Amino acid sequence: MERVLKPALLSRRRETPRSLVVAFAATVMLLAVAPFVVYPVFLMKALCFALFACAFNLLIGYVGLLSFGHAMFFGWASYLAAHAAKVWALPPELAVVVGTATAAILGIIAGGLAIRRQGIYFAMITLALAQMMYFFALQAKFTGGEDGIQGVPRGRLFGLFDLSHEMTMYACILVVVLGGFLVIYRIINSPFGEVLKAIRENEPRTVSLGYKTERYKLVAFVLSATFAGLAGSLNALVFQLASLTDVHWTMSGDVVLMTLLGGLGTVFGPLIGAFVIVAMENYLAPFGQWVLVIQGAIFVVCVLVFRRGIVGEIAHGLRVQL
């Protein structure tokens, strides 16, 4: 049976492969120049989704768990961050902490329930739990129902930097997202990450080696939820809005698509996938529901003939790790 991923390269090398260093340097340079060329809000949106997709990839790519409910972490974090910034008048850094913590707590509860089943059931359970959280968001008073929480103040970061300037906001988002990206990379390549990959490859054998796989899966799930929450909180600050779109199942579908298109289990795949999908949604917005048709078609094509994804294919062609 072909697994979701190729077996991990069990290299004993400590240092990071050169291909990754080069790719990361190129990414940083591109993103540093980009706001002078491209509309910064578009870039910030793509960066938030890139972090979201990286968080999702941590779970599907390295533990082999397909969550179809990551919108609940993204959306609820964005609600709480927006509420903290607007109603409690917290500074942006604390608002983001509140949002991210919300996602982490939700992750503990949802993860604790979902890891009781494997494979397809795991996907269905996460989807159902996310739908439940969607209805809670629809009914709760503070979320503002159909209107969402609008006019969220961006505030001053640490009381020093005025985030209402697009460039300051962009720099801030870039630093946080790249930081999150590096932390996720570090997690994947830690001894903890190696156990996760072992679970992905063969869970019964990992159990027989004495690892409590349930705990590893739960920690991975909570970490993934937390980073998804970080992305959602940032997104709320960027758009000064938290709405039902962020908790809807289509959002969960979006992040699955980004990761699948970019390349499951690749380091840079989610980043590329997020930029492609956000750009596509941006440019195809006037064509109404054709976006949905095209997204669906991408799913079908990716699953049938393009399972490595964009970055996976490039890495395979160049025989390097990306």
Add this chain to the structure above:
Amino acid sequence: MFEIFGLPAQALFSQLLLGLINGSFYALLSLGLAVIFGMLNIINFSHGAQYMMGAFAAYLLLNGFDLPIPQFSQGPSASWLPAIVFKHIDPGLNYWWALILAPIIVGMTGIVIERLFLKHLRNLDPLYGLLLTFGLALVIQGLFQNVYGSSGLPYQVPNALREGRHLGFMYLPNYRAWVIVFSLLVCLTTWFAIERTRLGSYLRAATENPILVRAFGINVPRMITLTYGIGVGLAGLAGVMAAPIYNVSPLMGSDLIIVVFAVVVIGGMGSIMGAILTGFALGIVEGLTKVFFPEASNTVIFVIMAIVLLVRPAGLFGRTA
């Protein structure tokens, strides 16, 4: 009028009826999912979209549709691209025809989908099947939204079932009684076909060990294709029955399928009868919640799912994985 738990009996019974109706759809849909899962080992995410297709098939069979026909012009100014001419086709077939034809049409599209796409996923992780059918659901939903918008289209209750009757404690519309009785009948027939007939025994054997069944000279790939067609046809049938109750809308399946997933997690997909019973039971629970605690009626099934996962992770009728 008498009262139960301080509520007028009328309200209680009418919500119970509504719950039973919802329950019949849960049962029909989770039954189809279980049949498909047993044979193909995938979760059919497009089940909701195919339910919607069933409803649309009924609507279009009655009200007609514009069929795009490519026309190749001839002569010196002929272009390579055919011009699209819309031809209005008005079959004018009523509900009873739709009840027979719509499941066949939806089932045929299912067979095409299985042959074109799902066949190639046999040896892959079952998660890929989920992703592919999710993509198909988006495509189908998006296409219907492009043509018919997102608001609902009305579909008349068939003339023969338009009346209703007073039962003394409540008013029972005939159509709703029909939906409950008929879907129960379909569920039980499917159960009988799978558990008690020779064909069903082949099916169950092929679920357990396809290689051995093939060795006995049974065409397993064809059986898989037909199973998918029938499972999807059941979704289409549910769609036809739903059309007069809810409006016909491209979005009608997308939220429903998530609830059905929760139903499937609660029941476990190990047993056909389990899927039927869980479907009806959860419909009733949902209806009762609407009476006693209306705010929770949207979420009660998900809450039950969480509790079942805590107490009995394999599901009520599931075998331990």
